[in-house]
Structures are given as C-alpha cells and as structure tokens.
Amino acid sequence: MVNGIIMLKTVPGHERRVHAALRGLSGINRMYILFGDFDLLLDVQVEGLLALNGLVDTVREVEGVVATRTILAHAFERCGPPGTEAC
Secondary structure, eight states: OEEEEEEEEESTTOHHHHHHHHTTOTTEEEEEEOSSSOSEEEEEEESSHHHHHHHHHHHHTSTTEEEEEEEEEOOOSOOSSTTOOOO
C-alpha cells in the first residue's frame, strides 16, 4: 500500500465544487479544505505507485483543479521516545 497527500489549487470559488466531484473517489480517505497556498488536501491510500499516478491523473482532470502537489507518506515504526511505542 502507498499512503500519500495530494494538495490541490482550484479556480477561486470552486473549492466546494471540486470537493463534491472528488467525493467517493476510490483511494481518497479524507478531504480537507485549506487556507493558504493550496485549497484542498486529500489523504490517500492506494495499492501502489501506478495506482497513485492514476489517482493524481484523475484528480487533475476534475474541472476547477489548476495545480496539484503530491507527497508520499511513510509511517514511522516507532513514534515515541526510545523504549516507548506512543505516537
């Protein structure tokens, strides 16, 4: 499995329309509306890099999306101080 973050820039005022178009798309776990350089953040999980590439291509085809930035995520095996397993 591949975990990642896809951040989107949209046409001004189209954030909710893009959000609605992406709702229910396979591979997207959560979506957030952002304030700042990007307008939406997608928390994604797919089978592999090829599937991630396909998802990014699909997102880019949505009317109102003008730019994307994709970040791969990898979970730490140990999150807390040495000797603990707290994250």
